[in-house]
Amino acid sequence: MDIVIRASVMFAILFGLLRLMGKRELGQMTPFELVMLVVLGDLIQQGITHNDFSLTGATLAIATFAFWASVLGWVSYRWPRAERAIEGEPRVLIRDGALIEANMKRDRLTRRELESEMRLAGIAHVRDVAWAILEPEGRISFIRRGDGEPAKAEDARPA
Structure with missing residues (x-):
């Protein structure tokens, strides 16, 4: 025991x-x-x-x-x-191409680290990011500007 x-x-x-x-x-x-x-x-x-x-x-x-x-x-x-x-909760780091410094400080994340993750995701500039979200397990998810378009009904039809 x-x-x-x-x-x-x-x-x-x-x-x-x-x-x-x-x-x-x-x-x-x-x-x-x-x-x-x-x-x-x-x-x-x-x-x-x-x-x-x-x-x-x-x-x-x-x-x-x-x-x-x-x-x-x-x-x-x-x-x-x-x-x-x-x-934990996901935390927004970039919204519409703008860094959210307070959230980056909260997770002790530097701009250099964020930019490194962006390059790994194939994104060159912060302005190209609609959303960057720090996930609870530590990964950063990026959504490019223009990628968040709603799906159209014809996209859901089987081929």
């Missing part, structure tokens, strides 16, 4: 830390951050299992993490308010 309690506490701490890190940091990791994540996993394991290297202890720790992940998934599915708190 001790392992389950420690695993639950570590799950809550890890969840809180990941939410504090922000969306963007999770979306793009440097090699150093990836190594730190692996080391963090080892430190968490040591904190949960102490000196228990048994298969039962590891199974209990993994099952506890899976249980809490499932609970959070179910809660976010069942209650939309909880979903926004657990998973």
Whole structure:
């Protein structure tokens, strides 16, 4: 039972830390951050299992993490308010070719990083973007000006 309690506490701490890190940091990791994540996993394991290297202890720790992940998934599915708190909300970074500086500051995103993502999406200038949205998982979605036209009825007909 001790392992389950420690695993639950570590799950809550890890969840809180990941939410504090922000969306963007999770979306793009440097090699150093990836190594730190692996080391963090080892430190968490040591904190949960102490000196228990048994298969039962590891199974209990993994099952506890899976249980809490499932609970959070179910809660976010069942209650939309909880979903926004657990998973976060998309945030608009560019609207009609204009940067929204306050939202970029909120997620610690620089213009250079945004422009880099734009180039990867094949967009050369901020003025060419109707919408840029930072998704809850850290990706940036771009909608070009003119791409957001409503679909016509003839487009929906089968060929």
